Structures are given as structure tokens and as C-alpha cells.
Amino acid sequence: MASSPSRVFAALLPAAGDIYRDENEPGMGGHTVTVQRTQNSAREVQVTGSAEASCPADRATVSVSFRNSKESVNDVTNSISRRVEYILQTLRQHHVKGEELTVTRHIYRADDLYHMEALVMVVFSDFGQMERVCIVLLEKLDKSVCVSTPHFYHSEECLSLLRRSVCVAAVENARLKASEISSMLGQTLGHPLLVREEEATERDGGRGGEGRVGEGVHRPSINVTSRVFVTFNLRHKDRTRKKI
Structure with missing residues (x-):
């Protein structure tokens, strides 16, 4: 995870009424320090910090579709069912769980024939497993089925963690940054008084969401940035020493 330089705003509020300012170029790692007096003479340091990280897609869906036509409903149903069962058996042999796949069928009549289409949709989190399954299906079933290119995406769990x-x-x-500022001012950084996320953004950070099996699959990534505002209390260094 890469952390971008922070723009720091520090406000020190001691009992003294003096005011001191030191301003640098915003957004370039500079900071502004303001020393002033408030009614309760509280000492605080206020800081904004930011960070950015990217993560590749952790899920992919692959669909296997096929169709057949027969003169009777039973014949076309049996033909499609045998093909579905073979595909499901292949998936089980490669440790694909039942909750990771769905099977849909559609039958209709046209030109005195019964036509049935079937679609097996599989969700993969193990892309090596996905590669092996697709190769087996393409080798064994050849042109009788259509194996789609993988469609990659980020699961909600992945995005939430990121x-x-x-x-x-x-x-x-x-x-x-606040610790460095407090040390420079001869203070000790205390407990946080306020933590607020002021901005969070997400943007596409990689290539397209599809790739061809066996041709170097490219997973898209997403970039997430966060900017926070934090207030800490400050203490004199002498007050932190324990009395003997």
C-alpha cells in the first residue's frame, strides 16, 4: 500500500496569546502552524493525512453455453442433460463448489424441431483453477460448447477490506505527521480527539475486465484513496514525566 504525502495543518492552542504562522505550498508536503489562545486554553494539533492503494480483481465469471435440436422434447432434454452433467462432473473434479455455479435451460419449438439452450455460469476466486477447468472443457467438448472469456470483478468483501x-x-x-509537528513544538502527542474521513474516492486503475484463457489473462485493478482529518491533544513534555 502506497501512502501519498500529507498536507498537514497543525493548530497549537497554548495558554499564551502569541500567534505564529509558517505557510508552505499546499499539497506539496508543507504545513501551516497556527499558535493562538482559546477560552479553555486547550492544546491541540489538527492534521490532514491521505493514502492510496490499488487491488486487482479477486473474482471472475466464466459461462459455458451450448444448444441442441431434436424432433422430441425427451430427446433434446436428454441430450442437453448429458452435456450438463458432464460439465458439472468436470467442475466437481476440479473442486468447484455448488454455490459457485448456476445452470439455466431454455427450450422452444421452431421449424418442427425442439430446441434447447443451456448455460452454466461459474464464479472463480482461484484463477489457476479457472484456467485448468476451461482448458479441459475446450479439449474434451471442442466446438460443441462455447466457453466465454473470463469477466473479472471485485467482490464486495475485497472492496470493503481495501x-x-x-x-x-x-x-x-x-x-x-502530527507526532513530528508536536515534537518540533516541544510538545508530546496525546490522544486523538477527532477522526473524520473527509474524502474517499475509487477509480479504475487497470486494464479491461476481460481476458482470453491461455493468452495471458489481465486482471483489472481499482485504486482507492482516502483523506482524513484528525485532531490530537498536546501535552507538555514535562507533564509526561512520572513523579517519583
């Missing part, structure tokens, strides 16, 4: 980890990284980045 969002949380980026936000945590932004907070940690802000804390490190």
Missing part, C-alpha cells in the same frame, strides 16, 4: 485499510493508512500517516 477501503478500510486505506483509511487506516491515512490515519496512521496523519498521526506520524
